[in-house]
Amino acid sequence: MKPSLPKGTRDFTPAQMRKRNYLFDTIREVFTRYGYQPIETPALESLSTLTGKYGEEGDKLLFKVLNNGDFLGGADEQALAARDSAKLASSIAKRGLRYDLTVPFARFVVMNQQDLNFPFKRYQIQPVWRADRPQKGRYQEFYQCDVDVVGSDSLMYEAELASIYDEVFAKLGLKVRILLNNRKILAGMAEVAGIADRFMDMTIAIDKLDKVGMDGVKKELAERGVPEDGINRIETLLANQSLEAWKGELAGSETGLKGIAELETVFGYLAQNEPANEVVFDPTLARGLSYYTGCIFEVRALGAQMGSIGGGGRYDDLTGIFGLANVSGVGVSFGAERIYDVMEELELFPASLSQDLALLFVAFDEETHRYAFRCLAQARAAGITADLYPEPAKLKKQMKYANDRRVPYVVLIGSEEMANGLLTLKNMESGEQGRHTLEEIIEKLH
């Protein structure tokens, strides 16, 4: 049996896990300090919870879990006979793996509403699964780090979430650009261009502006059946960068003006502090997830070829579908794998993460090995990450192990050391060594 992993999944080595944990710890610390509380939800959700929430494309990317037992017993005979996989699925799979953390969170809020205080602020760091074709920075199993607040429509939260993005990436030393837009501005754009009925086509097309250029956008709009008048109007609209200019352009659209006003409020809050990264209005930012209704966010890493490393937005009625109406929510997500890949590429992980052990004990024979075991316990009790080579093997072997583990200090214990209590401490980088008591060594390593 040859071992292998399913497509788009990975193992993580200790060296990788130290970096991943550093990432998660940094993110979690900021989330916590902003008053968000942790929750978790199951990897498995009822398929009925997940389907229809991510658009047609999203449904195709849902992992479905085959029912247990005689799953064919309850299969839809017609769909089976017709080889209609899409139709058959619902009769043989009642559960699926979560596709993101936002929809399960909405379910969580509805089911636990009596226990929650609103506005309810939660964070959630868990893997999600998508049956996508893998590419660089695109996996079938990956972690998202979500922060959301439900039960308030205050635009303060949009500003707060932008600040969280800013602070986390500043702490990680990763330079980013944080993009903001508002679905209402996009709606106003379609309205003013006279193509309100082609809203989706328009957003999908203009979202690609930075990738394919204006000519590419115009081409796609035309292919999607947007009339020429509308295309030209879109082109002149997109020539505007500032919110002020857009206010004039969208004067004819009540919705559009509302979107502008919302963004102005958000930027008004943000201006109270000084972000470390750029936070800018980008009218071409669209984002696919169909449930967003207000402000939308996206984060791009500077100096690396990678898609977005985070995104989110305001959803006015996500819980409505689960039976709780009029609860507004807003949240953003950090794409842990992509942030990891970018940081690895730009070599932004602290060098200190490459070592774990601070001290290794090395003994020469059975007697000193037992003595070293006692010293080891004392060092550990004093809070030092220490280990003892499991047997009094040849020094060369033990030293090589210390070297390979990148241990900065080794304590050598032979009969002489044991007799007078003066242990040999060796600095593995400089090669220097001297005699010290265990207490001195513990003191030194603190």
Added chain:
RNA sequence: GUGGUUGUAGCUCAGUUGGUUAGAGCGCAAGAUUGUGGAUCUUGAGGUCGCGGGUUCAAGACCCGUCUUCCACCCCA
């Protein structure tokens, strides 16, 4: 989901128009050095050539299928 691409030792990769026993570097193990890792030298171990079929006297190489990798779409973190 569509089109393309990749797979040979633990890792990175050679391998000629199909032709003897599939190689290198790094890594690993042992020794040179019996109380000292990194450098050097010596020796050694390690391969179902992704997997399954097919063509051929003969396949790592050619054909088909399949899995995987990466890329462009689609979409997205």
